[in-house]
Amino acid sequence: RAGKKNGRSRGGKANNPPYLPPEAEDGNIEYKLKLVNPSQYRFEHLVTQMKWRLQEGRGEAVYQIGVEDNGLLVGLSEEEMRASLKTLRRMAEKVGADITVLREREVDYDSDFPRKITEVLVRKVPDNQQFLDLRVAVLGNVDSGKSTLLGVLTQGELDNGRGRARLNLFRHLHEIQSGRTSSISFEILGFNSKGEVVNYSDSRTAEEICESSSKMITFIDLAGHHKYLKTTIFGLTSYCPDFAMLVVSANTGIAGTTREHLGLAMALKVPFFIVISKVDLCSKATVERTVKQLERILKQPGCNKLPLLVNSDDDAVTAAQQFAQSPNITPIFTLSSVSGENLDLLKVFLNILPPLTNSKEQEELMQQLTEFQVDEIYTVPEVGTVVGGTLSSGICREGENLVVGPTDDGKFLRLKVCSIQRNRSACRVLRAGQAATLALGPFDRSLLRKGMVMVSPEMNPTICSVFEAEIVLLFHATTFRKGFQVTVHVGNVRQTAIVEKIHGKDKLRTGEKAVVCFRFIKHPEYLKIGAKLLFREGVTKGIGHVTDLQAITTKENGLEESLGPGQLSF
Numbered sequence: 001r002a003g004k005k006n007g008r009s010r011g012g013k014a015n016n017p018p019y020l021p022p023e024a025e026d027g028n029i030e031y032k033l034k035l036v037n038p039s040q041y042r043f044e045h046l047v048t049q050m051k052w053r054l055q056e057g058r059g060e061a062v063y064q065i066g067v068e069d070n071g072l073l074v075g076l077s078e079e080e081m082r083a084s085l086k087t088l089r090r091m092a093e094k095v096g097a098d099i100t101v102l103r104e105r106e107v108d109y110d111s112d113f114p115r116k117i118t119e120v121l122v123r124k125v126p127d128n129q130q131f132l133d134l135r136v137a138v139l140g141n142v143d144s145g146k147s148t149l150l151g152v153l154t155q156g157e158l159d160n161g162r163g164r165a166r167l168n169l170f171r172h173l174h175e176i177q178s179g180r181t182s183s184i185s186f187e188i189l190g191f192n193s194k195g196e197v198v199n200y201s202d203s204r205t206a207e208e209i210c211e212s213s214s215k216m217i218t219f220i221d222l223a224g225h226h227k228y229l230k231t232t233i234f235g236l237t238s239y240c241p242d243f244a245m246l247v248v249s250a251n252t253g254i255a256g257t258t259r260e261h262l263g264l265a266m267a268l269k270v271p272f273f274i275v276i277s278k279v280d281l282c283s284k285a286t287v288e289r290t291v292k293q294l295e296r297i298l299k300q301p302g303c304n305k306l307p308l309l310v311n312s313d314d315d316a317v318t319a320a321q322q323f324a325q326s327p328n329i330t331p332i333f334t335l336s337s338v339s340g341e342n343l344d345l346l347k348v349f350l351n352i353l354p355p356l357t358n359s360k361e362q363e364e365l366m367q368q369l370t371e372f373q374v375d376e377i378y379t380v381p382e383v384g385t386v387v388g389g390t391l392s393s394g395i396c397r398e399g400e401n402l403v404v405g406p407t408d409d410g411k412f413l414r415l416k417v418c419s420i421q422r423n424r425s426a427c428r429v430l431r432a433g434q435a436a437t438l439a440l441g442p443f444d445r446s447l448l449r450k451g452m453v454m455v456s457p458e459m460n461p462t463i464c465s466v467f468e469a470e471i472v473l474l475f476h477a478t479t480f481r482k483g484f485q486v487t488v489h490v491g492n493v494r495q496t497a498i499v500e501k502i503h504g505k506d507k508l509r510t511g512e513k514a515v516v517c518f519r520f521i522k523h524p525e526y527l528k529i530g531a532k533l534l535f536r537e538g539v540t541k542g543i544g545h546v547t548d549l550q551a552i553t554t555k556e557n558g559l560e561e562s563l564g565p566g567q568l569s570f
Contacts, residue, residue, distance in 0.1 A: 020064065020071040028057025028354065029321075031067040034080050035087035043087075047094045050122065054097065058355050058362070059124045059132050059214060062321070063088060063099075066107070066117035075107040075115025088120060097124040098193035102317050102352065119317065121352060123193045123214055131190075132215040132355060133423075133434060137236055137270065139261035140247035142224035145277035145337055149247060150219050152337045153347070154187045156201025159337045184222060184235045188423055191215040191351045206424035216423060217350050218435070219245075226257055230487065230494070233534060236268055238375045238450075238492035239435065240390055242356050244272035250334070251282045253290045254297065263474070266303065267543040268532055271356075273323060273331040275346065280336040287334055298330055305330040316345045320352035357433065365432035370394030370402065372430075372438070372454040373492040377445060384418075385445045387454070388437040389492065394456065396420065396430040396438070402454045406463040407447065408523040410552055414457070415443050451493040453526045462551040463524045466500065468517050469533050471544030479507040480542075486535040488518060490546065493525045497535070515547060524552055 023031045030053050038046060053061035065084050066076045076084060085101075092099045104118040138146045148159050188206060190198035190213025198213045210216065220239050222232045236244070244265045248258060265272045274294060279287050291309060298305040308331050310316050319331035331349065335342040376388035396402075398419055405412030418441040420427045422434060430436050438454075455461050473480055484499045497518040508514055531546045 020067060020073065022071045023069045026056055026360075028053050028061040029064065030061060031064045031069055031071070032084070032088075033066065033068050033074060034076055035065070035084040035091075036080055037083065038087060043091070046087075047091050050091050050097075051095055054095065054122065054124050060354060061122045062102070062352075063120045063122060064117060065120065066115070073107045073117055075117050077113055077115060081116055081118060085118065085120070088122075092122055095124065097122050099123075100195040103314050105314075121195060123195070131210065131213055133218060134216070134243065134353060134355060135218045135220060135239060135241040135435065136350075137220045137239070137241035137244045137265075138222055138247060139232070139236075139244055139265060139272070140224055141249070141252070141256035141258045141261075142226075144224060144247045144249040144252070144258070146224060146247045147221055148337045149275065149277055149335075150187045150221055152340075152343065154189050154199050154219070156197070156199045158340050161338045184220060184231060184239070187219045187221060189217045189219065189350070191217075195351045197347055197351075210423050210425045215351070217353075218423070224257055224261075229257070229260070229536075232257075232261070233264065233489050233536070234375075234450075234492075234494055236264055236270065237489045237532070237534060238373060238390075240392075240433075240491075241270055243353070244270045246272050246274045248274060248276050248290065248294065250276050250279045250287045250290050253293050259297075262297070262303075264534075267474075267534065269327075271323065271327055273319075273349075274333070276332065276334045277337060279334050279341060280339045291332060291334065294332060304328065307332055309334075310342075310345050310349065313345065313348055316348040317352055320349050320354070324354045324356065362431070362433060365393045366395055368393040368432075369459045370396050370400070370454075370456040371459070372396060372402070374404070374448065374452045374454065375450060375492050376437075377448050377450065378437075379445055380439070383439050383441075385440045385443045385448065386437050387440060387448065388435075390435045391430050391432055393432050395432070398428055401457065403457050404448065404452055404454045405461070406452070406524050406526060410463055410524045412455075412461065413447060415440050415454070451495065451525060453492075461526055462549060463526050464549040464551050465524045466517065466519045466550040467527055467546055468503075468515055468548040469544045469546050470513070470515050471533070471535070471542045472513050473508045473510055474541045474543060476508070476510050476540045476542075477538075479509055480540065481507040484537070484540075485521070486518075486537040486540065486542075488520075489534040489536075490525075490527055490531050493527065495523075495525060496521050516544075 067073055089099055100121045102119040102121050104116050106114050106116050138150060140146050152159055188209055190209045192198055192212055193214040198209050220235055220241055222235045246262060276290055295307045298307045306328050308319050308329055310319050310331050310333050322329045323331055333342060333346050335346060371393045372391050373389045374387045378386045380386050396417060398417060400417045403412040403414050417438050419439045420430050420436050422436045482499055482501060485496055488495060488497045497520050499516055500519050501517040502508060503515040505514055527546055527549055529546055529549060533544050533546055535542050
């Protein structure tokens, strides 16, 4: 199904194979041949099954009606389909969910009357603030229209062609003056349980959007300009996006940092889709040339992706499902933020896009000890010090006592979480994988820095100054040798490190692999074995993963016992 390009209108004769892959036991996709007048016992069983599928998809499930469990597309008559959808609606009401028909199509099954199969999205109205939250990083060259596209999606108003839509996204005066993003800003787009867009056009505040949404897409707007590359890398490594959206301008094609951003997404294994913007500015031929240029790059041996051009709602549904199942599919959208052309296709895609982790993986993470990555630090009047970041494991509650570190001398300090906010609305409990801001009350801000972690006191975290990593040198002008200084990015850690030793070689050239020993020049950091690593220095770039740590145990450091100003005791 991934390869089909016939932009069929709904209900047209399909030339699809008569099979889908067999139904999986786990996952959130359920095949049902028909649901006509089930008995009470059967109905209860169906409801239990729906609960399971919703739990697997963290609040979302897709029902294929008219399909046998082995994937054979049988199809139903009009009447049977109407009765089946009625039963499905009753089941959804019972579990407190809403249903939306994604698409229906005719199948060629030996019969005289037309038979259809219908694909239905079941989405549960969120209970206890547990909306589905997907993080999408927005990449692309400078002036490709990233901030404008986000402005149009989240504000619900089209652009005037001169950048009016993006003004609300900028955080600094110099960004408004130059029209260039230099910091990382977050924008939210909600979908309610019926799949309708919830944004600032009808809700005044972020709290209202959160309250009426059952699925939230958080866009992380990154900088396109070359001089802000370190900010872009930090956004990609520390905010752990689920997906990346690469924005390419139709009139300039692949220029500037586009290839570099594409390479970053691939190096960090973030699944990405592509949006070609500004199609209102140029002719059809120019747009096609840009699409062909992208397809050629995606099919290269280094990328090995399968481009899927989205031209209709049907393509958008297929793209969202294929994209989540197979990392090689790359959907391509062509749209305009000024005329609004094809903007709806992107919304359909984002609405259906399923989460990458299933509920079981999240449960396992939640059972581990608490670990929160500190990405941003603010001082808020009358609240005190506030840190923003992502909870990578465990559960964090209001009033919990944690330790934060490592400080410059490798110590961990005690503190207390006073309150938690998620997407600008208060929240009592934070679960693994969620991003939030935590208020720390009177804790001294100068003791904190980006790259620290807040962990539960019983964790006894390992910190190190010297570590080894298996790396691949992507690009280097001369040879890479001992004593070379590079900026290392590992998750939310960003620090200069010196190459202490290259195992088995004296120097490295572009494209070579080796295990390298690095030493941080300033202070120890909290790292984990297996963490993805990126390093850069001028034009030098490399990727890899941490293989070994020379741990400085915190027992030697001890927890900071002295309670200076702003440190809270247990």
